[in-house]
Amino acid sequence: MASELVNVIVAFAFIYLLVRWFSKGNDNARADSPAAILGFSPRKATDDMIATVHAAFPDIPRANIHYDLLKTGSAEVTSNKILERGVLDAPPAAYFRAFPLATQQAAQGQPTAVSSTPTPAQPRDLISRFQLEQRVAQPEPAAGATAVRASWDASAEKREASLRERKAQMILEARKRMAEKLQAQTAGSS
Structure with a gap:
């Protein structure tokens, strides 16, 4: 009887450790997800939405537009925010871990600026x-x-x-x- 109890306890401990070991791999995958990095569940922000807002407000950096669209999920809401406030908040550093700058540039086919510093195409003075x-x-x-x-x-x-x-x-x-x-x-x- 005692040996059966020991076998059951060992089996439960083994199963517990096995489940914990497999779930640890899933936690790492969840920690690398955009939702975990940004601190909110990002909404869908298509390239068309970014291009639409950027066409209306070319002085707002694309990264700022993309970050706000991830929060709002709506080009209209982002446009209204620009009209009301005049600017959009710059994305935090965590944004660039979730959406690397190189990936954005390749997807959009053009450089992405975070700050409003002039690009070579814009006159400096x-x-x-x-x-x-x-x-x-x-x-x-x-x-x-x-x-x-x-x-x-x-x-x-x-x-x-x-x-x-x-x-x-x-x-x-x-x-x-x-x-x-x-x-x-x-x-x-x-």
Whole structure:
């Protein structure tokens, strides 16, 4: 009787250890799953959804869009969030373990940026972005001669041209003030 009890206890211990050993392999597989890495159950985010949101908001990095789509599962909700807040949260480092950058680049066929630093295709400064190189090289007109009066024009083209000109003037004035500030600093330090 006692030997049978010992055999039963040994058999249960063996089965317990065997089950535990096999389930340990499953825990590792679960720990590597995107849900375990990200801390939430990711929803489906297709390349079409990412492309749709990125087409509407090209200044938002694709990784940020993909991360938000994994949380929301909806291009509309992600778009509304961008419209309300102006930005999307950058994905945490764990996101890149679950979705490696190289995999994203290969799937999308283009580089993925996390930050909003300009890519080589984007101009690095406002002068080149707004194509004001020739206006910087021109001598300054008399004070007040370049002021554009803000008025409401009847045609959309005139309003757009007026807005473009005001932006250009603001950029050129800021550049002028910065040059004067740097000149004053160098004169003060000499």
